[in-house]
Amino acid sequence: MRYPDPPSRGALPALKRWAWRLLPCLVPVLLAACAGSPHRQPTFRTSHSALADLPPRAPSAASAGEANDILFRAIGLVGTRYRWGGNTPAGGFDCSGLVDYIYRTAARIKLPRTSHDMATMGGRNVRRMTQLASGDLVFFDIDGAISHVGVYVGKGRFVHAPNSGGTVRLDDIDGPYWGDHFAYGKRVLD
Template identity: 65%
Template sequence: MNPPSVARSAASPTRIARFALLAVVLALLTACASAPRRNASALATESALANEPARAPDGQAAAVNDVLFRAMALVGTPYHWGGNTPAGGFDCSGLVGYIYRNATGMQLPRTSGEMADMGEKIRGMTALVSGDLVFFGNHGRISHVGVYVGKGRFVHAPNSGGTVRLDDIDGPYWRDHFEYGRRVLD
């Protein structure tokens, strides 16, 4: 015979573990953001977004935590055009699709252009929250996507011969090519 069940407290072990993991990820982002930044030129200044608080969409802290954990874990994975797995490498949209599929179960479209039509459009960098998709291009033509992690940083698979990396969204190149963000977690 089994002992009578004990009423579960409001903070289950799974919930506590998720919040602890979110705290660790945010601490890592804070550590990354507080490290000295390399300037592209002597005239460049520190990112204005580095001091922004890390935020998640309302009610989505656990999902954002999973997305950020997956994204950060893939930094250093080789770039491979058309790639969408850690073993085979990633292109930009393959990386974003893999992160969301494995962290949230969401099936995103395969290309950055198709992803750019999903979710709420976020026009300004200062309005981005962790987990938002960020799109880059030229004159409205989308050519690149990444995942915003917070504090002015995003994870992406930038180019052939490179690896998945964390960059400043308002760095010289990315600032000039930023089109908008999309909030797919709501």
């Protein structure tokens, strides 16, 4: 890389000439600072779920394509900001807004607006985490009532919009907090 010649001695005071000579040294430092790691937390990490070694499970052969579309849509929204009452990527999501958006845009299925209403709608309930299939809704009982929902993506992981953390994220369903509050899954695609 060729740097411009410094201005003549008489054109700048000594301090400016000295700074101009440092320019070739500062450019790589500034570029390295710009190329540093982002300030966001990593979105994906290795799962610590005990369910990670289970073979992937699709809801049924007939709905495997829809389940795939749902998974890609859900994972593609990881990192979107949380906003209570939100239901779009641009405006942010709360948990039920995220799940409804995923199903509506990936499978053309409109879901009720709240996690409680989603939990009481039709569909087969799945009581054991080991029986969950990709694309299942997963519900969590917090303080005695269903108040959180996410989408199971397989291998012990689910996508959801928790209010803590500030973004849509991928978590272990059997982790210390979520495993203690798991209520059941709901198979919508069969």
